Amino acid sequence: MGKHVPDYFKISPFLTFFLITAVQVGVGILSFQSIIVEPAGYDAWISIIIASIGVHILIFMMYKILNQEEHKDIFDIQTMLFGKWIGKSLGVITCVYFLLMSFVALRLYIEIIQVWMFPQISLLVVGTVFLLLVLYIINGGFKVIAGICFLGVVIPLYLILTLIFPLEFAYYDNLKPVLNHSVIELLLSAQKMTLSYLGFSTLFVYYPFLKEPKKTQKFAHFGVAFTTFLYVSTAIVSFLFYDEEQIKTVIWPTLGIWKIIEMPFVERFEYIGISSWTLVILPNITLTLWASSRGMKRMFNVNQRKTLIVYAIIIITVMLTVRGFDNIDKISELVTRFGFYYVFVYIPVLCIIHFIFQKVRESK
Amino acid sequence: MKKIKVMITLCLLLLSGCSASNEIVDELALISAIGFDLTDDNKLQGTITVPNFQSDKTVTTEVFTETGTLIQEIEAKLNSEANQPLAIGKLEVILYNEKVAKQGIRKMKDVFVRDPSVGSRARMAVVEGNTKDVLTREYWTHGAGLYLAEMFDQNFINGRMPQSNIHLFTFALYSKGMDPFLPLVSVGKMVKINQIALFKEDKYVGKLPEDKTFTFHAMKDNFQDATYMIKKEQGEVSAAVNNIMSTRTVDFGENIKDPKITINIRLEGILREFKTEEEVDKQKVNKIEKQMEDQMEQEAKEIIQTLQELNVDPLGLGNKYRGLNRNFDEKKWDEMYKDLDITANVNVIIREFGIRR
Amino acid sequence: MKLFRKKPKKNKKVSQLLDQSKQISSMKELMEYCKESNDFVHYEHPIKNQSLWLSYYKPLVEAEILHRDILENVDEETIHSLQDLMESIPIENVVITKDIGVIHEKLLSGHIMIRFHERDTKCVLVNAPLKKTRSISVPEVEFSVIGPKESFVESIGTNLNLIRYRLPIPELKVKEFTVGNLSKSKVAVLYVDGITNQENVNTVIQRIEDIEFDELIDSSYITQIISDNPRSLFPQLLDTERPDRAVSVLAEGKIVILVNGSPHALIAPANLTEFFAAFEDYFLNPIIASAFRIIRFFSVVFSILVTPIYVAVLTYHYELVPKDLMGTLITSREVVPLPPILEAVFLELTIELLREAGARLPTKVGQTIGIVGGIVIGTASVEAGLTSNVLLIIVALAALASFxxxxxxxxxxxxxxxxxxxxxxxxxxxxxxVLSFCFLLAHLLRLTSLGRPFLEPIYPPRLKDMKDSVIRFPFSWNTKRPIQLQTEKTQRFSAKKARKRKDIDE
Structure with a gap:
């Protein structure tokens, strides 16, 4: 099944950092605060760290599997472990999951655009423009995708500075008393938080594209740590800014924070922020869509360019048929829930099975 | 060739879907201020001002008034009067008449909070009297909205008035250990922003008079650059302290179950003007310091009394208490608050008295 | 090249037309054929006891060489054979041949053909080319206040000389090619052996050898033909008219391409940041140079984004405008009947018109165009209420920034x-x-120059190459050649010696 990825198409190990961060930070960081606050209140920032530790363990497991199977991605490993039929059906599920992820990222972002900037905007137009852009990037190959992930992290970094402005209205008593919630509440919050960390499972697909893949593990961990830093700082600033009851009523707390920013030349920052967010969303859509189409190519040997066009058409059609915010929320709920089980149940199981497989292989 | 054809079709598609509705800035009537009054038959009356920028750089203000039961209804009616579509994105000031405020303004605030185009910094205030009266006045070359916005801002920056905007009001409204307050605008010969309107939940319940505003601010926030007047017994001003830098801390006593609250206020300022025959010296300054401390402590006592009588907590003491107490209960706090022992402890330091000996 | 491979039919026609010379099989036919052109000279020149037949293209031959060096020497000697004739002429590269193809080609490159009889098939070919070239002048496009004031000229020989004397090492290799079915242009590929990556050199050589073209006028033709993505708006080869720049990039491990007849050398591979680096930057203190580079970089961003932002804000995002600016904006736009986009396109096109008119007109008239355009059209259109003066300022600044x-x-x-x-x-x-910015980014990410990433050192991020990109570090820091070039010898000079710091008062 397929040859090794030639060296020319591989990327430097440290870019793993950006690949991991870029795919983790997305629409979620605009709205996660009001979700994780539900169970654990303003102690939820601890839950972010707890969730991050979970993700670190998972990444460790993923590398445990991948490092032993050099030049192989998840699709090879699945067929190797479960045989052709089960392996391929699992692969198809993975592909559909990635496809849905990119759909949800795109759709949720367009929803923000609709609510905040252009209520009458045509889904068809924005969706097409975005997908054209995404296809243009993916057609450039994995190196270009990694480039967009890199720039998608570096260029929007200036948005961190916007977290300083709302501190003018910070109410430092909000965070006190620390640890006023039970462990179970914290874990519940952490579970909700894991949803914002999803997407790193694309590592399973792009692993063969990394130069000296074994060395990339530390960068992957750094990536998760950086994402955690972004989430924690955003969460803390919004906790200082909003009251606990107030934040529950806000759908996009981060955008609300931007609303208060007033600079001499720009009075309302959220319009710039939302637009710049395109650069943050782009790696999300691109990488997952690439992963999905790559899977199809690996399993069924189909032309990746054609798969992508089919995907684009599917996404547009679904976007036009599923209307109403409730339905979109349902889909995104479904995808994130599936993602949770995929990541927190399937990966450990896979790790164990692989471990047993390894032992059996060695004993032979 | 095929590719090019596809590209062209896509481009045409995009152009034909020529998307969002335009909001060209000079073709909008930008609402800069809104005022809400009650008519005699208990209907809501909305007044909006729209600045009209003239080519000679002056601004005239156009005022529209309509009545209705819902804000959206009023807006629809107003739109039928205006020559350009009304746009709310540059709303600077929202004024509520006392009567409206007494009925509760939660719903009326929500309209603005829900609308993404309204900024979080829009200033809110209660008006003693008719808001229409405030908005229809002539304010030099500025439009009413801009003038009021700047008037609010400079009072906030110079510490005469604790800051207040739509975000802070919402924050206090939702907060368990805090009640909202708003600046209270008095309408006389001039429009002045000098008092504090106190809210229980979203309802206006009482006010603090002009001479208590400074002390209230000192009890609530840290600030810089304010001025305080020291009075003699007769109420005549005897000295003025400038450039005040105020910091406050709240102490809940040793027993957290039975809190004894002390609000420590530390003020540093410069003595600039005084009404006395003698030369100023160190001793005299100490005396003035003492005088100011006494006066402020007295005012603070009166403020606390008012607050406790109305059972409102705009100082956010409840929040502070919650931060220290792991088993904070909102109801218990509400009951406790009335009878709490709250004192203010003011420490005034006059750093210098000008550049002359 | 892809473009040409797609249309093989045309290609055939072109080669047929040019193969005519091969159909000429005898000397007689050649003479007949050449004489059809009136500038071909063919006459008998009598010397002592015999006569010589001279044939040459008059415009290509230096008459002085002919008279002073050739005919004078030939007169003295007693000549019996072509061999004698060859020995008597004190000019190098004299050839005896009877190959019709070679003869024709040499004639066309400024050789004189000498024979004893008109019907002889064997001849001597003497090189006597007429070289009328512009003298070396001050660089005009890449002018610098300080630094060398020489620029390339149209003659490849002079240009090679300009480079050679700045780089007097045997490792500097020149590979020459002839490109163009009609123009027979000389193309030289220069590189420093042992530094430049051989793979890059091979790519360039192969691409140049593959060129199928008739009339290669200028080096920019080569840029368009051998670029990795010829459809891209971005130039992927850097062109320069400064020999000093060409030499400095050779030392870095890049490849320089010279074309006869073109005063511009091509530099490959190039990356995006180099296009915003003036060569003068290297003559200035690194801090000053870096500051100017940053200004230039921002001016590019400004130039691209400012008018679109104006249009976006005025069309959709009025909330963003500070309240103090609102009055200015609205009053300036109030009388303008056009929506912001038309207003902006109108002004942008005006500026483009001015630039184009200024570029096409002679210098002296061109100057007045700028004044007429700037003052008259600008103020008039504001007063007529066609555009707002805020936009006028913005567009003018954007144009300025782009220059x-x-x-x-x-x-x-x-x-x-x-x-x-x-x-x-x-x-x-x-x-x-933002979306169009993303398209731009994606395009730049996809671009390569000789297969090396165009956006380097930004992506792939290479901190070492950043030392001479947006910011220029001191020379002592740039001890390594750029990673982008994958040079064979990465070290430029010893970092230790260059950066050694003495202790106080030592």
């Missing part, structure tokens, strides 16, 4: 990509601006 780009071709690109940005800003506001 700070040191490389002319890049400046053109920047001016052109403003228009799609404008369109998108009109359609989708800020979102449109």
């Amino acid at each position: 700070t780009t040191p490389v002319y071709k890049m400046g053109n690109t920047i001016r052109l990509i403003r228009f799609p940005f404008l369109l998108f800003a009109y359609l989708l506001g800020f979102l449109g601006v």
Whole structure:
């Protein structure tokens, strides 16, 4: 099944950092605060760290599997472990999951655009423009995708500075008393938080594209740590800014924070922020869509360019048929829930099975 | 060739879907201020001002008034009067008449909070009297909205008035250990922003008079650059302290179950003007310091009394208490608050008295 | 090249036309054929006891060489054979041949053919080319206040000389090719052996050998033909008219391409940041140079984005405008009947017109165009209420900013990509601006120059190459050659010696 990825198409190990961060930070960081606050209140920032530790363990497991199977991605490993039929059906599920992820990222972002900037905007137009852009990037190959992930992290970094402005209205008593919630509440919050960390499972697909893949593990961990830093700082600033009851009523707390920013030349920052967010969303859509189409190519040997066009058409059609915010929320709920089980149940199981497989292989 | 054809079709598609509705800035009537009054038959009356920028750089203000039961209804009616579509994105000031405020303004605030185009910094205030009266006045070359916005801002920056905007009001409204307050605008010969309107939940319940505003601010926030007047017994001003830098801390006593609250206020300022025959010296300054401390402590006592009588907590003491107490209960706090022992402890330091000996 | 491979039919026709010379099989036919052209000289020249037949193209031959060096020497000697004739002429590269193809080719490159009889098939060919070239002048496109004031000229020999004497090492290799079915242009590929990556050299050589073209006038033709993505608006080879720049990049491990007849050398591989680096930067203190580079970089961003942002803000995002600015904006736009997009396109086109008119007209008239355009059209259109004066300022600044780009071709690109940005800003506001920016990024990410990433050192991020990109570090820091070039010898000079710091008072 397929040859090794030639060296020319591989990327430097440290870019793993950006690949991991870029795919983790997305629409979620605009709205996660009001979700994780539900169970654990303003102690939820601890839950972010707890969730991050979970993700670190998972990444460790993923590398445990991948490092032993050099030049192989998840699709090879699945067929190797479960045989052709089960392996391929699992692969198809993975592909559909990635496809849905990119759909949800795109759709949720367009929803923000609709609510905040252009209520009458045509889904068809924005969706097409975005997908054209995404296809243009993916057609450039994995190196270009990694480039967009890199720039998608570096260029929007200036948005961190916007977290300083709302501190003018910070109410430092909000965070006190620390640890006023039970462990179970914290874990519940952490579970909700894991949803914002999803997407790193694309590592399973792009692993063969990394130069000296074994060395990339530390960068992957750094990536998760950086994402955690972004989430924690955003969460803390919004906790200082909003009251606990107030934040529950806000759908996009981060955008609300931007609303208060007033600079001499720009009075309302959220319009710039939302637009710049395109650069943050782009790696999300691109990488997952690439992963999905790559899977199809690996399993069924189909032309990746054609798969992508089919995907684009599917996404547009679904976007036009599923209307109403409730339905979109349902889909995104479904995808994130599936993602949770995929990541927190399937990966450990896979790790164990692989471990047993390894032992059996060695004993032979 | 095929590719090019596809590209062209896509481009045409995009152009034909020529998307969002335009909001060209000079073709909008930008609402800069809104005022809400009650008519005699208990209907809501909305007044909006729209600045009209003239080519000679002056601004005239156009005022529209309509009545209705819902804000959206009023807006629809107003739109039928205006020559350009009304746009709310540059709303600077929202004024509520006392009567409206007494009925509760939660719903009326929500309209603005829900609308993404309204900024979080829009200033809110209660008006003693008719808001229409405030908005229809002539304010030099500025439009009413801009003038009021700047008037609010400079009072906030110079510490005469604790800051207040739509975000802070919402924050206090939702907060368990805090009640909202708003600046209270008095309408006389001039429009002045000098008092504090106190809210229980979203309802206006009482006010603090002009001479208590400074002390209230000192009890609530840290600030810089304010001025305080020291009075003699007769109420005549005897000295003025400038450039005040105020910091406050709240102490809940040793027993957290039975809190004894002390609000420590530390003020540093410069003595600039005084009404006395003698030369100023160190001793005299100490005396003035003492005088100011006494006066402020007295005012603070009166403020606390008012607050406790109305059972409102705009100082956010409840929040502070919650931060220290792991088993904070909102109801218990509400009951406790009335009878709490709250004192203010003011420490005034006059750093210098000008550049002359 | 892909472009040419797609149309093999045309290709055949071209080669047929040019193969005519091969159909001439005898000397007689050749003479007949050449005499059809009136500038071909063919006559008998009598010397002592015999006569010589001289044939040459008059415009290609230096008469002085003919008279002083050839005929004078030939007269003295007693000549019996072509061999004697060859020995008597004190000029190098004299050839005896009877190959018709060679004869014809040499005649066309300024050789004189000498025979004893008109019917002889064997002849002596003497090189006596007429070289009328412009003298070396001051660089005009890449002018610098300080530093060398020499620029390339149209003659490849002079240009090679300019490079050689700055780089007197045997490792400097020159590979020459003849390109163009009709023009027979000489193309030279220069590189420093042992530094330059051989793979890059092979790529260039192969691409140049593959060129199928008839009339290669200028080096920019080569840029267009051998670029990795010829459809891209961005130039992927850097062109320069400064020999000093050419030499400095040779030392870095790049490849320089010279074309006879073109005063511009091509540099490959190039990356994006180089297009915003003026060579003068290297003559200035690194801090000053870096500051100017940053200004230039921002002016490019400004130039591309500012008008689209104006359009986006005024069309969709009025909330963003500070309240103090609102009055200015509204009053200036109040009388303008056009929507912001038309207003902006109108002004942008006006500026483009002015630039184009200024570029086409003779220098002296061109100057007045700028004044007429700037003052008269600008003020008049504001007064007539066609545009707002705020936009006039913005557009003028944007145009000014776009002229700070040191490389002319890049400046053109920047001016052109403003228009799609404008369109998108009109359609989708800020979102449109960011989206078109993303398209631009994606395009730049996909571009390569000789297979090396074009966006380097930004992506792939290479901190070491950053030392001479947006910011120029002191020379002592740049001890390594750029990673982008994958040079065979990465060390330029010893970092230790260059950066050694003495202790106080030592």
